Amino acid sequence: MQEKGGSTLSDDSRTKTPHVLTVAGSDSGAGAGIQADLKACAARRVYCSTVITALTAQNTVGVQGVSNVPEDFVAQQLKSVLSDMQVDVVKTGMLPSVGIVKTLCKTLREFPVHALVVDPVMVSTSGDVLAGPSILSTFLEELLPMADIITPNLKEASALLNGMQLETVDDMRSAARLLHNMGPKNVLVKGGDLPDSSDAVDILYNGHNFYELRSPRIRTRNSHGTGCSLASSIAAEVAKGYPMLSAVKVAKRFVETALDYSKEIDIGNGPQGPFDHLLRLKSHSQACHRQQPFDPSDLFLYAVTDSRMNKRWGRSIIDAVKAAIDGGATIIQLREKDAETKDFMESAKACLRICHLHGVPLLINDRVDVAIACDADGVHVGQSDMPARVARTLLGPEKIIGVSCKTPEQAEQAWVDGADYIGCGGVYPTNTKENNITVGLNGLKTVCMASKLPVVAIGGIGVSNARAVMEICASNLKGVAVVSALFDRECVQTETRKLHEVLLGSNIGST
Ligand SMILES: Nc1ncnc2c1ncn2[C@@H]1O[C@H](COP(=O)(O)OP(=O)(O)OP(=O)(O)O)[C@@H](O)[C@H]1O
Numbered sequence: 001m002q003e004k005g006g007s008t009l010s011d012d013s014r015t016k017t018p019h020v021l022t023v024a025g026s027d028s029g030a031g032a033g034i035q036a037d038l039k040a041c042a043a044r045r046v047y048c049s050t051v052i053t054a055l056t057a058q059n060t061v062g063v064q065g066v067s068n069v070p071e072d073f074v075a076q077q078l079k080s081v082l083s084d085m086q087v088d089v090v091k092t093g094m095l096p097s098v099g100i101v102k103t104l105c106k107t108l109r110e111f112p113v114h115a116l117v118v119d120p121v122m123v124s125t126s127g128d129v130l131a132g133p134s135i136l137s138t139f140l141e142e143l144l145p146m147a148d149i150i151t152p153n154l155k156e157a158s159a160l161l162n163g164m165q166l167e168t169v170d171d172m173r174s175a176a177r178l179l180h181n182m183g184p185k186n187v188l189v190k191g192g193d194l195p196d197s198s199d200a201v202d203i204l205y206n207g208h209n210f211y212e213l214r215s216p217r218i219r220t221r222n223s224h225g226t227g228c229s230l231a232s233s234i235a236a237e238v239a240k241g242y243p244m245l246s247a248v249k250v251a252k253r254f255v256e257t258a259l260d261y262s263k264e265i266d267i268g269n270g271p272q273g274p275f276d277h278l279l280r281l282k283s284h285s286q287a288c289h290r291q292q293p294f295d296p297s298d299l300f301l302y303a304v305t306d307s308r309m310n311k312r313w314g315r316s317i318i319d320a321v322k323a324a325i326d327g328g329a330t331i332i333q334l335r336e337k338d339a340e341t342k343d344f345m346e347s348a349k350a351c352l353r354i355c356h357l358h359g360v361p362l363l364i365n366d367r368v369d370v371a372i373a374c375d376a377d378g379v380h381v382g383q384s385d386m387p388a389r390v391a392r393t394l395l396g397p398e399k400i401i402g403v404s405c406k407t408p409e410q411a412e413q414a415w416v417d418g419a420d421y422i423g424c425g426g427v428y429p430t431n432t433k434e435n436n437i438t439v440g441l442n443g444l445k446t447v448c449m450a451s452k453l454p455v456v457a458i459g460g461i462g463v464s465n466a467r468a469v470m471e472i473c474a475s476n477l478k479g480v481a482v483v484s485a486l487f488d489r490e491c492v493q494t495e496t497r498k499l500h501e502v503l504l505g506s507n508i509g510s511t
């Protein structure tokens with residue numbers, strides 16, 4: 001065992017994080033270059049270090065300026081990274097001078113890596129020159145023979161082949177074969193710019209077989225940086241250990257998915273906008289749905305729907321939610337144990353619109369997938385559902401997570417796992433849950449005292465006993481959660497209103 005930074009991990013027990021080093025130019029608009037590489041690697045879950053070869057002043061209109069990084073400073077960056085970090089794959093983008101290409105090749109001979117992905121960037125889609133023809137011979141003589149794959153677009157393939165005309169998929173095949181003769185193990189000729197093609201067609205050639213990779217062409221303005229992102233994603237998959245053909249297929253599918261997700265993004269006034277690698281950006285109207293972070297006072301009157309009760313009373317889940325909100329419910333949880341997933345998603349989306357219109361948060365019971373798919377405000381999980389810590393990594397920091405707890409130990413775990421509140425019960429016996437152990441008012445009080453989180457009481461609570469529950473006088477008991485007392489009744493709105501009045505008269509209502 002070796003002492004390392006205070007820990008006693010031996011070297012072979014350190015897990016290896018796949019690592020791509022990108023050697024490329026900065027794009028100030030952040031759609032392409034280093035910035036695209038970082039985002040693509042993050043999206044593909046691979047660590048990415050960066051050696052910057054040039055700064056470009058660039059936006060969605062074009063490239064307004066270029067300033068090369070001095071060759072010896074590129075060398076210094078390369079050495080800093082490669083001498084310390086375990087890089088699996090080097091990916092190159094903009095290499096603006098012969099000196100920089102030579103420096104890179106020399107350093108790679110000194111610090112060999114598992115694979116080299118070369119995106120022979122020369123001209124941006126806007127038509128601006130990023131690496132002039134003077135570098136062609138160094139590319140051909142030194143860099144290409146070291147590459148595991150090169151990924152030229154049509155113009156770049158043509159430039160590397162002395163101006164050969166490339167207009168059809170057959171031309172792309174010929175180009176791939178000729179480029180392969182120059183030494184790289186694989187050649188991917190990208191057809192993003194192929195005229196009149198309803199598909200995005202790329203040709204991969206490994207010296208033995210041709211693979212025609214097709215995906216539907218996404219109709220979008222936001223395709224700036226597709227080339228850089230594709231090459232980085234290939235590097236990321238190779239760094240994980242995938243063979244080249246799988247890596248290219250996954251990378252292409254990734255670019256396609258991100259382009260499709262990003263169709264509506266509106267950044268910049270030029271002809272080619274950036275896309276969203278992380279599939280996370282939202283439009284302003286979507287982002288405004290629910291501005292407030294979780295407020296524990298929302299737990300005041302917590303209505304939990306029940307599909308069987310709705311069926312018994314012949315009401316839709318949407319009508320049930322509407323009536324509860326009209327009666328004064330302050331938060332809604334959809335608990336649909338029997339619904340088909342597709343129906344559940346549709347109803348959840350409709351309920352979400354209603355809840356947001358009234359500023360009421362909507363949580364989904366148990367089904368983290370449904371919560372993510374319809375962008376609900378959060379989830380409520382039980383002790384045998386997905387652990388709150390896992391739900392938190394899936395849902396992100398801003399969503400609400402509640403956990404059912406009966407004991408102080410469970411309440412402590414919910415806190416450690418990053419939950420926002422706990423639901424404690426059953427306080428009283430209930431027929432909503434079979435074989436449910438009742439904790440009683442004493443159990444509720446014990447959990448409240450032990451919990452660092454706000455608590456909502458649940459189980460057999462209604463108009464007749466809500467006051468007694470609130471009178472246990474725990475400052476973190478913020479409200480009551482109810483199912484039958486609202487939804488197993490003729491008029492949901494009336495029952496909710498009655499309960500609301502009782503709660504207002506209790507000590508939390510008055511504080
Ligand atoms: N509209 C589109 N829909 C789907 N896939 C696309 C689209 N445009 C490009 N692609 C794919 O994206 C990848 C990059 O191809 P492209 O030919 O655009 O590279 P490039 O010109 O080097 O990119 P850049 O715009 O960064 O310079 C390829 O796999 C290509 O098939």
Ligand SMILES: Cc1ncc(CO)c(N)n1
Pocket residue numbers: 024025026027032033034056058093094121123124125130224225226227228
């Ligand atoms: C910095 C940089 N690298 C690569 C490209 C090619 O998309 C670009 N436009 N800018």
Ligand SMILES: [Mg+2]
Pocket residue numbers: 125153192193226227
């Ligand atoms: Mg292009």
